[in-house]
Amino acid sequence: MSAGDYRLDEQVGFLLRRAQQRATAVFTARFAGYGLTPTQFAALAKIADEGEVSQNRLGRLTAMDPATMKGVTDRLSERGLIAGRADQEDRRRTQWRLTDPGAALLAAAYGDGFAVTAEILDPLSPRERATLLRLLEKIV
Amino acid sequence: MSAGDYRLDEQVGFLLRRAQQRATAVFTARFAGYGLTPTQFAALAKIADEGEVSQNRLGRLTAMDPATMKGVTDRLSERGLIAGRADQEDRRRTQWRLTDPGAALLAAAYGDGFAVTAEILDPLSPRERATLLRLLEKIV
DNA sequence: GCAAATTCGTTCGTATACAAACAATTTTAG
DNA sequence: CTAAAATTGTTTGTATACGAACGAATTTGC
Numbered sequence: 001m002s003a004g005d006y007r008l009d010e011q012v013g014f015l016l017r018r019a020q021q022r023a024t025a026v027f028t029a030r031f032a033g034y035g036l037t038p039t040q041f042a043a044l045a046k047i048a049d050e051g052e053v054s055q056n057r058l059g060r061l062t063a064m065d066p067a068t069m070k071g072v073t074d075r076l077s078e079r080g081l082i083a084g085r086a087d088q089e090d091r092r093r094t095q096w097r098l099t100d101p102g103a104a105l106l107a108a109a110y111g112d113g114f115a116v117t118a119e120i121l122d123p124l125s126p127r128e129r130a131t132l133l134r135l136l137e138k139i140v
Numbered sequence: 141m142s143a144g145d146y147r148l149d150e151q152v153g154f155l156l157r158r159a160q161q162r163a164t165a166v167f168t169a170r171f172a173g174y175g176l177t178p179t180q181f182a183a184l185a186k187i188a189d190e191g192e193v194s195q196n197r198l199g200r201l202t203a204m205d206p207a208t209m210k211g212v213t214d215r216l217s218e219r220g221l222i223a224g225r226a227d228q229e230d231r232r233r234t235q236w237r238l239t240d241p242g243a244a245l246l247a248a249a250y251g252d253g254f255a256v257t258a259e260i261l262d263p264l265s266p267r268e269r270a271t272l273l274r275l276l277e278k279i280v
Numbered sequence: 281g282c283a284a285a286t287t288c289g290t291t292c293g294t295a296t297a298c299a300a301a302c303a304a305t306t307t308t309a310g
Numbered sequence: 311c312t313a314a315a316a317t318t319g320t321t322t323g324t325a326t327a328c329g330a331a332c333g334a335a336t337t338t339g340c
């Protein structure tokens with residue numbers, strides 16, 4: 001346990017941070033034309049799945065805390081990609097749905113979403129890809 | 141390639157983002173007493189390895205771009221954990237080293253660094269742990 | 281039915297993360 | 311030797327990420 005035994009480059013936290021940096025870089029390059037960040041794309045995809053979804057629930061589905069979710073929905077809303085309405089049954093809630101431009105942008109971007117995944121996993125064999133996803137699922 | 145086929149929860153980028161959130165949460169809980177973030181701890185550990193290191197090189201060793209590195213060295217320096225000096229041979233450079241308090245804090249924290257790694261990898265078998273590290277290395 | 285607990289969304293502050301543009305300095309090439 | 315290229319570090323702006331504290335609204339527990 002001495003200092004000399006601690007190798008930063010072998011710690012899983014450090015490797016996860018670097019892997020996510022790489023994933024973000026691949027995404028950013030591929031999505032430059034859409035002006036969408038990974039979290040914004042995730043939010044659009046989940047709203048599409050849900051049809052209509054409250055802000056906090058969207059945060060849970062996309063792994064963003066309420067403070068982060070606020071910023072993302074604000075920016076998507078300002079760009080006119082999503083629209084919110086006050087929920088009459090629960091007046092604390094804001095329900096979000098895709099606008100037509102939002103749905104169109106998302107439809108155009110899906111293919112690049114698959115391409116991002118493919119590019120990140122390119123160094124791995126099909127078997128390794130499945131293993132990586134399985135192990136990541138186990139530690140989250 | 142239709143919209144319905146895109147499952148966010150199975151995309152490696154999304155899983156990496158969630159895994160890193162978990163890793164950061166484990167680190168933050170374990171390091172609450174030190175007031176160190178994962179990047180700050182990484183910087184201290186690498187400075188310790190190098191003895192003395194320039195700001196940009198430290199950024200490369202810890203996977204931080206120059207703008208991010210600036211913020212980290214500023215905060216560590218303000219806390220008196222590291223000290224910088226102007227390099228006489230290359231006047232663009234700032235060389236950083238640990239102060240005595242910085243070295244003492246780092247020495248006290250190393251054990252918790254190992255504990256963080258152990259806790260993150262706890263759901264995996266020894267064999268799976270090695271596999272995960274190997275696959276992450278391949279995609280970074 | 282009502283007080284306590286929980287949930288929803290907001291705001292503030294701090295800390296990565298990185299693109300882009302920049303000045304100062306050093307290195308490289310011809 | 312010197313002009314071009316590269317490196318070092320800084321600054322600004324945008325976007326996560328999250329702790330903490332908060333008011334408003336809803337649900338729970340007794």
